[in-house]
Amino acid sequence: MNILILLVLCILPAQLFAISLEETRHLALRTGFLVSVERFEKWSDLTRHELINKIIEQANSNLPLSPEWAGYPLNKVLQMQGLTEREKVSLFRYYNREIEGGRRTQLRAWWVNQMIATDSPVVERMTLFWHGHFTSGFPKVKHAQLMYQQNQLFRDQALGNFRNLLYGVTRDPAMMSYLDNNKNIKGKPNENFSRELLELYALGEGNYSESDVKEAARAFTGWSYDPTTGKFLFNSNRHDGGEKKFMGKSGPFNGDDIVDILLGNPRTAEFIVEKLWREFVSPQPDPEVVAKLAIKFRESDYEIKPLLKNLLLLPEFWSKANRNSLVKSPVELLIGTAQLLKIEVEDAEVLAKESRVLGQNLFQPPDVKGWPGYFAWINEDSMIKRQQVLLRLHAGYNLKKKKKEVKGCVPLKIEETEAGQEQLKSPENLFSNQDNLKGRRLLYTLFLGITPDKTVDLMAETMPNFVRMLLAHPAYQLK
Amino acid sequence: MDRRRFINSCLASVVSVGASQLYAQPAKEKILLLIELKGGNDGLNTLIPYEDDTYYELRPTLAVKKDKVLKLSDGLGLNPAMEALMPAWQKGELAMVLGLGYAHPNRSHFRSADIWHSGSDGKEVLVDGWLSSYLQQLTDAASHIPAEAFILDGRPFPCQGKNNRVVTLGRPKRFVKQAERMMIQDVVGHPDNPAFSHLLRVRDNIRSAARIMKQDLYDPQNIRADFHCGTFGEQVTRASQLIISGMGVPIIKVALHGFDTHASQYGTQQRLLTELATGITDFRVRLQKAGLWNRVIIMTYSEFGRRVAENGSKGTDHGTANVQMVIGSSVKGGLYGQQPSLIDLDDGDLKYNMDYRRLYATILEDWFGLSSGKLPGGPYKSLGFIG
Numbered sequence: 106m107n108i109l110i111l112l113v114l115c116i117l118p119a120q121l122f123a124i125s126l127e128e129t130r131h132l133a134l135r136t137g138f139l140v141s142v143e144r145f146e147k148w149s150d151l152t153r154h155e156l157i158n159k160i161i162e163q164a165n166s167n168l169p170l171s172p173e174w175a176g177y178p179l180n181k182v183l184q185m186q187g188l189t190e191r192e193k194v195s196l197f198r199y200y201n202r203e204i205e206g207g208r209r210t211q212l213r214a215w216w217v218n219q220m221i222a223t224d225s226p227v228v229e230r231m232t233l234f235w236h237g238h239f240t241s242g243f244p245k246v247k248h249a250q251l252m253y254q255q256n257q258l259f260r261d262q263a264l265g266n267f268r269n270l271l272y273g274v275t276r277d278p279a280m281m282s283y284l285d286n287n288k289n290i291k292g293k294p295n296e297n298f299s300r301e302l303l304e305l306y307a308l309g310e311g312n313y314s315e316s317d318v319k320e321a322a323r324a325f326t327g328w329s330y331d332p333t334t335g336k337f338l339f340n341s342n343r344h345d346g347g348e349k350k351f352m353g354k355s356g357p358f359n360g361d362d363i364v365d366i367l368l369g370n371p372r373t374a375e376f377i378v379e380k381l382w383r384e385f386v387s388p389q390p391d392p393e394v395v396a397k398l399a400i401k402f403r404e405s406d407y408e409i410k411p412l413l414k415n416l417l418l419l420p421e422f423w424s425k426a427n428r429n430s431l432v433k434s435p436v437e438l439l440i441g442t443a444q445l446l447k448i449e450v451e452d453a454e455v456l457a458k459e460s461r462v463l464g465q466n467l468f469q470p471p472d473v474k475g476w477p478g479y480f481a482w483i484n485e486d487s488m489i490k491r492q493q494v495l496l497r498l499h500a501g502y503n504l505k506k507k508k509k510e511v512k513g514c515v516p517l518k519i520e521e522t523e524a525g526q527e528q529l530k531s532p533e534n535l536f537s538n539q540d541n542l543k544g545r546r547l548l549y550t551l552f553l554g555i556t557p558d559k560t561v562d563l564m565a566e567t568m569p570n571f572v573r574m575l576l577a578h579p580a581y582q583l584k
Numbered sequence: 585m586d587r588r589r590f591i592n593s594c595l596a597s598v599v600s601v602g603a604s605q606l607y608a609q610p611a612k613e614k615i616l617l618l619i620e621l622k623g624g625n626d627g628l629n630t631l632i633p634y635e636d637d638t639y640y641e642l643r644p645t646l647a648v649k650k651d652k653v654l655k656l657s658d659g660l661g662l663n664p665a666m667e668a669l670m671p672a673w674q675k676g677e678l679a680m681v682l683g684l685g686y687a688h689p690n691r692s693h694f695r696s697a698d699i700w701h702s703g704s705d706g707k708e709v710l711v712d713g714w715l716s717s718y719l720q721q722l723t724d725a726a727s728h729i730p731a732e733a734f735i736l737d738g739r740p741f742p743c744q745g746k747n748n749r750v751v752t753l754g755r756p757k758r759f760v761k762q763a764e765r766m767m768i769q770d771v772v773g774h775p776d777n778p779a780f781s782h783l784l785r786v787r788d789n790i791r792s793a794a795r796i797m798k799q800d801l802y803d804p805q806n807i808r809a810d811f812h813c814g815t816f817g818e819q820v821t822r823a824s825q826l827i828i829s830g831m832g833v834p835i836i837k838v839a840l841h842g843f844d845t846h847a848s849q850y851g852t853q854q855r856l857l858t859e860l861a862t863g864i865t866d867f868r869v870r871l872q873k874a875g876l877w878n879r880v881i882i883m884t885y886s887e888f889g890r891r892v893a894e895n896g897s898k899g900t901d902h903g904t905a906n907v908q909m910v911i912g913s914s915v916k917g918g919l920y921g922q923q924p925s926l927i928d929l930d931d932g933d934l935k936y937n938m939d940y941r942r943l944y945a946t947i948l949e950d951w952f953g954l955s956s957g958k959l960p961g962g963p964y965k966s967l968g969f970i971g
Binding site for chain 2: 284285288289290292293294295296297300304310315388426429430431432464472473474479480483484485486487488489490492493496558573574577578579580582583
């Protein structure tokens with residue numbers, strides 16, 4: 106009898122602390138794009154702590170193959186000899202539209218593919234977060250090579266170090282182009298970058314003075330990039346090395362000094378923690394908890410991994426009231442759904458374009474504040490479009506050709522049925538393994554994060570209609 | 585004229601014969617088209633003080649040459665890019681309101697835009713849009729109306745409030761068609777989950793708006809575009825379409841982006857002002873043809889003006905006081921207010937001399953017939969440019 110009790114006591118704790126389906130879904134959606142039946146099964150024996158560690162520690166930013174033109178020089182020498190003025194203009198326009206325009210599309214498709222194929226979705230989510238935080242974008246940034254470079258900086262430091270990230274961003278050519286710092290020169294300072302650095306990237310509005318903006322602008326004079334190689338360049342004769350007064354300190358500051366002073370200000374850590382809280386935890390950061398986390402963040406000299414782990418371990422993160430309290434961004438919605446429905450995306454351009462239609466055009470944030478997210482993702486227009494694209498993805502609609510087609514965007518994978526026959530994997534057969542009460546209940550919770558209440562008759566419809574119902578449910582928009 | 589509109593106009597004339605008080609009542613038939621100039625339009629190069637030497641000294645490359653300026657009066661004239669608006673000026677339908685701003689100028693795009701959107705004095709942080717407390721009065725809750733406001737640029741801020749029914753849309757016809765096709769299932773609400781409640785509220789807005797719009801929508805041609813919002817021209821065309829459909833939605837908002845001209849300002853601003861002027865003119869022509877121009881007033885706004893002196897990149901940085909335009913057949917054209925001094929500056933920026941809420945108040949009181957008392961710090965004295 107005692108042995109029995111002992112045995113039971115040994116088994117229980119593991120079960121008690123092992124992560125539930127709802128919790129798995131919650132964590133997976135918050136830190137990635139998807140939760141699949143298979144992944145849940147793989148994770149179901151882990152505790153919350155183990156799972157968080159697995160997600161963060163095993164994250165690697167495996168660099169995908171870069172686009173062919175990534176290393177090309179920025180200035181293309183167009184063959185203009187022997188052309189008339191009109192022909193030259195025409196050629197120039199052609200170049201911009203076809204070549205530069207074409208590269209932008211390719212870059213977007215490249216990132217979508219990366220997000221789908223990655224083993225570490227948390228890295229891509231963080232890259233996306235930094236892209237929305239340290240805003241830059243087309244068309245102000247003319248060359249796709251520069252946005253690619255910036256994206257690699259964000260991926261490199263996604264779970265790295267915020268100090269290094271700031272040093273990198275202040276030297277980043279795409280950023281300098283976007284906020285005119287390449288035109289910020291001694292005697293004629295341009296405030297655009299220094300203002301946004303203080304207001305949007307580091308301190309937040311109200312924590313600095315107009316004079317600070319002006320002095321910081323002087324510190325960044327001469328910081329530019331080579332117009333051919335697209336690499337950082339320091340123009341010492343354009344740099345104002347004079348004495349500056351910034352946030353109560355004096356000295357012949359340059360850009361790095363400004364960054365150091367900003368990082369010495371406790372407000373910076375709080376600002377970043379708040380933003381990450383809104384991205385991963387809930388819409389309302391708790392000021393006291395934020396302050397504590399910010400202190401740890403500063404003390405670690407701005408290491409991002411421990412901060413993210415701390416955020417994910419918060420009781421606020423796991424509280425039941427906090428489930429489905431955030432809205433999926435277009436990218437999360439589209440990529441997560443494509444993966445959930447096992448769609449082989451042949452043409453990532455199409456998904457990138459759908460994301461634009463829903464309000465998130467990669468590499469082109471609407472303005473310097475990035476994408477506000479949360480309620481802003483859902484208005485009358487976008488809600489209709491969201492539902493429409495989800496149902497189309499499911500139905501095998503060819504998003505590129507805008508018509509219904511079995512081939513195209515939706516895969517035809519051949520799979521073997523139990524009877525050993527080959528069967529086309531089409532929407533009709535999706536989730537056929539789950540076509541029973543238990544399986545459908547699982548799908549319901551997996552898709553929506555809520556348990557079906559008694560009035561819902563799970564078996565009433567065919568499986569394809571059941572899945573359509575899940576995709577069209579308002580809760581599917583939430584995470 | 586199609587049968588439905590013919591019948592409606594017969595009914596209207598029958599009613600008006602019996603009740604000549606109709607137009608004295610607040611709102612119902614009156615419309616405000618809000619145009620947001622996003623980024624901070626440089627007012628000094630929009631309405632130009634061409635007789636002021638300081639202007640030319642401080643803007644060696646950016647100043648508009650005196651002979652190019654479209655002269656209006658009092659040493660002030662328009663940027664030549666605004667040529668398309670000259671007929672409106674000559675007809676007395678264009679009012680320029682000078683020196684608009686607020687007491688604690690904020691040079692952050694977002695904070696200043698929030699201020700203009702909420703009617704704040706610059707110090708208070710307010711959440712609701714300046715129109716939100718008026719929308720119900722304007723639409724008279726009982727009437728058969730698809731929305732309190734239509735937002736065509738995706739930014740509903742001036743109308744935003746807890747109980748407001750504001751609809752954001754792109755192409756109207758497509759909106760209706762797609763709304764019909766939506767799968768709407770009965771869902772149990774979660775009152776403790778704001779995100780979920782927001783979703784359900786949006787869904788309800790879609791259903792109620794689309795149902796009414798379906799009957800009334802006037803759609804003469806398919807306008808090609810996709811969201812996010814369409815270009816300014818497309819938004820304005822859609823606005824005219826919605827007004828001609830006679831749905832009675834009193835507020836429509838559109839926006840033109842790109843005014844944050846820190847570098848190489850001249851060409852960019854010219855292009856934008858041209859787009860603005862031609863868009864407004866096209867809109868005016870359409871409404872005149874439909875006999876509805878007298879029902880609409882247009883008001884521009886922008887989060888701030890820009891610095892007086894140009895910077896080293898042939899552009900200007902964020903500034904303060906600005907000039908805005910009001911256009912309509914009921915407008916008493918002219919210049920209102922005082923051009924701020926270019927010498928007596930506030931650390932390089934123009935000093936405002938007109939609280940921007942007087943602009944709002946004039947429209948509320950003299951156009952919609954409502955007291956401006958609900959504006960933060962209200963009521964305000966009308967500027968008198970409507971009559």
